Amino acid sequence: MCGLLGFLTTDGTSDEAVAQVASAMHCLRHRGPDEHGTWNDADLVFGFNRLSIIDIAHSHQPLRWGPPEQPDRYALTFNGEIYNYLELRKELADEFGATFATEGDSETIVAAYHHWGAEAVRRLRGMFAFAIWDTVDRELFLARDPFGIKPLFLATGTAGTAFGSEKKSLLELAGLIGIGTELDPRAVEHYTVLQYVPEPESLHKEIRRLESGCYARLTPGSEPEITRYFEPTFPVRPFAAGREQDRYQEIAAALEDSVAKHMRADVTVGSFLSGGIDSTAIAALAMRHNPNLITFTAGFERQGYSEVDVAAESAAAIGARHVVRVVSPAEFAAAIPEIVWYLDDPVADPALVPLWFIAKEARKHVKVVLSGEGADELFGGYTIYREPLSLRPFEFLPPALRRAARKLSERIPEGTRGKSLLHRGSMPLEERYYGNARSFSDAQLRSVLREFRPEWTHQDVTAPIYARSVGWDPVARMQHLDLFTWLRGDILVKADKMTMANSLELRVPFLDPEVYRVASQVPLEQKITKDTTKYALRKSLEGIVPPHVLHRAKLGFPVPLRHWLAGTELFDWAHQVIAESGTDHLIDKAAVTKMLEDHRVGTVDHSRRLWTVLVFMIWHGIFVEERIVPQIQEPAYPVEV
Known part of the structure; x- marks a missing residue:
């Protein structure tokens, strides 16, 4: 690396x-x-x-x-x-x-x-x-x-x-x-x-x-x-009835082979471990090659925003030595300028902050870590992938009725039950889904950005990708889109930048050509069911992943951002970032300040929108204004003798 x-x-x-x-x-x-x-x-x-x-x-x-x-x-x-x-x-x-x-x-x-x-x-x-x-x-x-x-x-x-x-x-x-x-x-x-x-x-x-x-x-x-040279596709390969176990064995074998190859190194290899199935599977398979494996997780003191206990239980179940890093709100805020400097371009995913802290901790023990990125995109792990199942009845409506339903949804007041379902059900997939994150509606963008151009939309990014998946099932199209957007724009950027910031190599065994090959052939009904996601992967990991994790919902490294921005932990910090930012020509700071005040009194949850703007303001302060000078503790080169 x-x-x-x-x-x-x-x-x-x-x-x-x-x-x-x-x-x-x-x-x-x-x-x-x-x-x-x-x-x-x-x-x-x-x-x-x-x-x-x-x-x-x-x-x-x-x-x-x-x-x-x-x-x-x-x-x-x-x-x-x-x-x-x-x-x-x-x-x-x-x-x-x-x-x-x-x-x-x-x-x-x-x-x-x-x-x-x-x-x-x-x-x-x-x-x-x-x-x-x-x-x-x-x-x-x-x-x-x-x-x-x-x-x-x-x-x-x-x-x-x-x-x-x-x-x-x-x-x-x-x-x-x-x-x-x-x-x-x-x-x-x-x-x-x-x-x-x-x-x-x-x-x-x-x-x-x-x-x-x-x-x-x-x-x-x-x-x-x-x-x-590489275009991911999803060429489904059905198995005969009663032979589904063959598929699960094929997935398990491909993943085990990938982990074995990812363990090749002349230095110690550890593993990140959250409370979810993906990282636990990687760590469990890695233990077969290194019985002295060290696993690492990060969390917060606030109740409900830490997977520390589940991760510790998983580490004990597989027999790994486990290291935990708990991050305080003060540490969280103090680290942001340094983290943004390492990012190069802003990424408004608060989970990268605990990732930075656990990478720093891991580097004290190992030089390489394995992690579970990519499993959700390849095997159908995001809850939003179940949306096509809930919206399937809308597919039978004539186009005229769908257009009428969309107009009706636009007249229904915000917060009314059923408005979102009606609105999204009346929209084609290409319009309603553009990845795992959306911070601002067009109306909110107009109020915040000084230069809002309605012709610059997410479809600049997504339309060419969707054009390459015409005729696929909707979940495969969503997976394909996420491989080109969310995975490489957010997930892999934070994984690379936060670990390399600490001179730590991160390896991702799920994103292996052979694992992709078997994952791409899984049919829709083996990815998403009415009860779960990643169905085929979960079945393939029976006997590998501890039972308490096998069917647990995905959390990752959850961050109590909503509470902190509304409370004493981060409200004053956020207010100061807005006030001192030299982005007046780009952002309506009064509108952002009002968002922060509304968030504090609980009018609406603006936490992700606020975080998007705050990270940009800090980035601008570093790379454009040069007003913010992070205290970067870069490692020294070895002394030449």
Whole structure:
């Protein structure tokens, strides 16, 4: 796990370019404090920070590799892990006679690219963002893993194209690249609605992200040519009646194999553990490979907002040593500026705060943790996925009646029982569902944003995705949408940024190509029932997950934000954030203050909307106003002797 940065120039490298890249690497020290280095030739500069996990004594980067006749043809920088690298090394050696100088996974990527070309990315089981420079063809190849576990930002300006693991490093190189740093108002509106910035956008207009499941090629002076190599689909494969157990065994086998491969490391591997089925399944399977496994959870003192007790019971049931971190409201508020600095772009998910604290605690004990992200998107775990079942009667209404029902729902006063059901039932899926989060209605956006453009809607993001799933069942379409929106915009961003902030590698065994393959073939009735979600997964985990967790509802790391913003814990803090923010040209601060006051007296629960605005204000104070200077305790590089 590492941090990479690179610059492909238009007119050739210079000493100044090398020096600036080397300097910008310092804001990525947390991603790789074990080693650092740069490499350059006439057209390109690579910078790299390494967190040593596999083949610690070797596999240094930037890494050089080539066939015997051109031993240094390629240069590589790579962030991530390839879990099937041992199998790929054998295949490459047997088929092509490939040789390797290290015992790590990095060389495997370059050798695979040399022999299989761009198709190599389809053979990699892992999480990755990497850059390969071909010194002979003078071509740069960039790639990102299928689900977007590891990030890669891009910026092309007058002087060339820069790419990096974190946006802040590209902002430091803005002058060198030849780009501006103005904000993208459409991305601001998308963030305010969705609570995250959707790919490929960032809040800076001239910095974008290489999307998940994509690779890019470019040469000096050219724009990146981007190709999508992975498109998740859900090709249902029914089993004959009475053979459902075969499916459950197939799921369990795929997950067990994935966890086994995710345990490959030359350092200690631990596991995050909440009170839910996903993380408990991963930890239980990991125990089969490491009987001394340490598990970690975070919680709060407030009743009903902590899974500490359930997680401790689960750890005891599987025999793991367990570590708990309880977070106070004061700690929560004090950590926000530092957390937002690590995020690069705001993410208004309060669960990332306890995640940051437990990552900090875990890093005292281990260098790698496993976690349960991705299970809900692959197996149908969100409660909202049951909505198509409740709305099925509306499908039989003629179009004219559905339109009439929608108009009627708009006239019914807010808070009236049945209004939401009537309104949502009369809408097509493409309009009513755009992921797991919505902070503001259009009316609320108009009152808060100074520049509200009604033509900038969530459908900018969702319409192209929905267009690729026409004809699928509604739950599969919702899963497909979440893979491209909520998962990679919120879930995986907070997982990567909060753990790497603490120089901790997080691995996600559910987001494995083989687990995806079996999950994608599960029919609708095996995902969602009237009583539960993730039905097939739960059945497959019988005998693996303790009974007290097997059918428990999902909570994750719940945060008592609603209570804290209304009480003494965070009300004054939030009021001060609003008052001091220099976002008057973007946000109607009087409207936000009124939301805070209404929330305090209990008129309406504005907690998620307030949190969305507050996180943006802090982000703006750091990256635009430069008024807020977080106290970042970046790790020091090792002393060279």
